[in-house]
Amino acid sequence: MQFDPHHLSALASVLRRGSFEAAAAELRVTPSAISQRIKALEDKVGASLINRSSPCTGTPQGERLAKHAEDVGLLEAQLSRELKLDSVSGPLRLRIAVNADSLATWFVHAMAQVPEILFDLVVDDQDHSADWLKRGEVSAAICASGKPAAGCDTYALGALSYIATASPDFIARWFPDGVTPEALMQAPCLTFNAKDALQRDWIRENLGEKLSPPTHFLPSTHAFVDAARAGIGWGMNPASMVRGPIRNGRLAPLIPDSSLEVPLTWRVSRIMATPLEPLTRAVRSAAAKALIQPTK
Numbered sequence: 001m002q003f004d005p006h007h008l009s010a011l012a013s014v015l016r017r018g019s020f021e022a023a024a025a026e027l028r029v030t031p032s033a034i035s036q037r038i039k040a041l042e043d044k045v046g047a048s049l050i051n052r053s054s055p056c057t058g059t060p061q062g063e064r065l066a067k068h069a070e071d072v073g074l075l076e077a078q079l080s081r082e083l084k085l086d087s088v089s090g091p092l093r094l095r096i097a098v099n100a101d102s103l104a105t106w107f108v109h110a111m112a113q114v115p116e117i118l119f120d121l122v123v124d125d126q127d128h129s130a131d132w133l134k135r136g137e138v139s140a141a142i143c144a145s146g147k148p149a150a151g152c153d154t155y156a157l158g159a160l161s162y163i164a165t166a167s168p169d170f171i172a173r174w175f176p177d178g179v180t181p182e183a184l185m186q187a188p189c190l191t192f193n194a195k196d197a198l199q200r201d202w203i204r205e206n207l208g209e210k211l212s213p214p215t216h217f218l219p220s221t222h223a224f225v226d227a228a229r230a231g232i233g234w235g236m237n238p239a240s241m242v243r244g245p246i247r248n249g250r251l252a253p254l255i256p257d258s259s260l261e262v263p264l265t266w267r268v269s270r271i272m273a274t275p276l277e278p279l280t281r282a283v284r285s286a287a288a289k290a291l292i293q294p295t296k
Contacts, residue, residue, distance in 0.1 A: 003041070008069035010037035011049060011058075012093070015066050016120065018055025041065070067137055070095060070120075074139070074275040094279070095120040097129035097141035100192065101160060102264065104221035105238050106290035107142065113282035125195035126264060133267055140268040140276060142283075152267045155284060158291030159261035164202050164254040165242050166234035171252055174234075179254050181209045190224050190235030191215040198236040202260045225251075236260060240290070261292055 013023035014034065024031040042049050049062030058066060070093050094117050098107055103123060111119055122132055126144035133141050133152060142157075166174075174187035184207075189199050194217075203211050216233050218224060224235045225242060229250050237251075239259060245251040266283050268276050 003044070003065070003068075004037075005069075005072070007037045007041040007044075008065065008072070010034050011041055011062060012066040012069040014038065014050060014056050015058045015062065016093075020056070063137060067095060067139075071139065071272060074272060092116055093118045093120060094140075094276070095122065095138045097122040097124050097132040097138045099124065099126040099129060099142055099144075099264075100219075100221045101162075101238050102126070102142050105160070105240050106286050107283075109290070110279070110282040110286035113285070114279050117279065125193070126262065127197065128195055130267060133269060136269075139272045140266065140279070143265050143267050144262055145265065149267055151270050153270055153273050155266045155268075155280065156294075157264045157266055157284065157287035158293045159263045161239040161292055162198060162202070162236040162260045162262065163239050163242055163246075164199075164234060164258065164260075165228050165237050165246065165251040166254060167229055167231040168249065168252050170228075170231045170234065171254065175254065179207070181207055181211060184209075184211055184213050186214070188214045188216060188233040190218050190227055190233040192221075192224070193217060193219050198260065198262070202236055202258075205260060206255055206258055264291065 009027060010023060010033075013026050014020055017023050017026055020031045020034045020038075024034045027034070038050060045061060045065070047061050048059055049065060051057045051059060073092055074094065096119065098121055100123050103121065111117075122129075122138055124132065126142060129141040130143045130145060130149060132138040133149065170187075175183050177183070184203060191199060199215070200210070200212065203209055203213075216227065218227055221238070221241070225237050225245065227233060228235050228237060228242075229245060234254055242251050246253065264287070266280065266287070268280060273280070
């Protein structure tokens with residue numbers, strides 16, 4: 001089945017912008033033209049592609065077709081480069097999954113090296129970002145697991161280092177006799193969301209215990225550091241973000257010289273690997289400077 005590229009671009013624009021009117025402005029056509037293209041595409045597919053709400057969202061079929069439209073644009077741009085044709089008009093768009101801590105610490109530097117791409121970032125835990133690739137909803141992802149994935153090329157990037165930190169007053173209040181299982185079951189910690197297992201992993205690695213301490217749910221990397229400094233709880237913070245506060249005494253490690261290294265990989269859908277080579281180079285370069293690399 002072949003799809004009209006104008007129909008696909010209308011669908012992608014509605015889902016990206018959230019409304020038919022905004023899509024019409026982006027594509028420089030009337031809202032009526034957008035409606036007609038969407039209707040024609042839905043008739044061809046035989047299914048609804050858009051949840052007509054505010055903002056508009058895609059049905060599973062709609063999200064998959066919109067992703068297909070972006071992939072086609074990247075593949076056409078690659079073909080144009082190889083054949084030395086005129087560049088594809090307009091910026092290229094790419095949807096990828098990235099964990100919040102990488103986005104806050106180093107991934108933006110990779111994005112800056114490929115200014116020809118407009119990014120649509122899906123932020124998810126590094127242990128779950130591979131699921132977006134499996135569902136075909138993104139073209140690449142930052143993942144924690146280095147296990148081979150069907151249909152993907154995988155590149156080891158290095159490890160993101162975390163330190164369990166809290167304010168000195170918090171540590172004095174909750175851990176007067178040191179970090180013990182009993183104290184951890186009383187002291188509030190900070191958790192990004194229900195998928196975040198870093199705190200439990202750190203406890204298991206350092207104390208050999210499986211504990212679920214009381215927690216604040218705080219889905220923001222930068223707010224994690226602020227909350228720890230404010231004495232709200234202890235949390236696993238990227239080492240690069242807390243070295244300064246540790247030096248100036250605003251934060252302290254719960255256990256000195258104790259860190260948790262989380263290996264990260266870059267996974268790319270194999271069919272998109274060639275057009276995404278510039279981004280892959282940028283990601284690997286930025287990661288080499290920011291992450292802990294294995295000793296040779």
